[in-house]
Amino acid sequence: MKIYLEENLSPRIAELLRARGVDAVSAHEVGNTQLDDRAQLLYATREGRAIVTADIVxxxxxxxxxxxxxxxxxGMILVSARFRGDxxxxxxxxxxxxxxRSRATGLTGTVVYLSPGAD
Structure with missing residues (x-):
């Protein structure tokens, strides 16, 4: 499963995920920091990557x-504002x-909410 982090999350998260063997890239790394939300989602979908964002609304x-x-x-992984930025x-x-948890089924069409203590 491939992951794409929207620009509102630190690119350091993508680095940490890659260290864990997850195929992850950040909007910062691919030059997409100026795209609007719809364009971010379209990019992730075209790339076959679940998007991770803190922009829940x-x-x-x-x-x-x-x-x-x-x-x-x-797929979408929505990161709770209860996480601190650090x-x-x-x-x-x-x-x-x-x-x-999603390796067998994937996340296509799924929305997952990630909150502190959920790992």
């Missing part, structure tokens, strides 16, 4: 719109745990 709306339009996305290690562990 907007991406919940995008997930709802995708269902209404019968459109697929490669908790990149905890966020990476949580994402890695979601990836591990």
């Amino acid at each position: 907007d991406f919940t709306a995008l997930a709802t719109a995708a269902v209404a339009a019968n459109a697929e996305h490669a 908790e990149v290690g905890a966020i990476a562990r949580g994402i890695a745990a979601v990836v591990e």
Whole structure:
């Protein structure tokens, strides 16, 4: 399973995920920091990557719109605002745990909420 971190999350998380064997890239690494939310999701979908974001409100709306339009996305992992900005290690562990639990089924069309203590 491939992961794409939106620009509102530290690119350090992608580095930590790669160290755990997860195929992860950050919007910062691929030059996508200026894309709007819809374009971020389209990029992730084209690349076959589940998108990880802390923008829960907007991406919940995008997930709802995708269902209404019968459109697929490669999955969404929505990171709770209860994580502090410096908790990149905890966020990476949580994402890695979601990836591990979803290896057999994938995340296509799925929305997962990640909160502290969920890993």
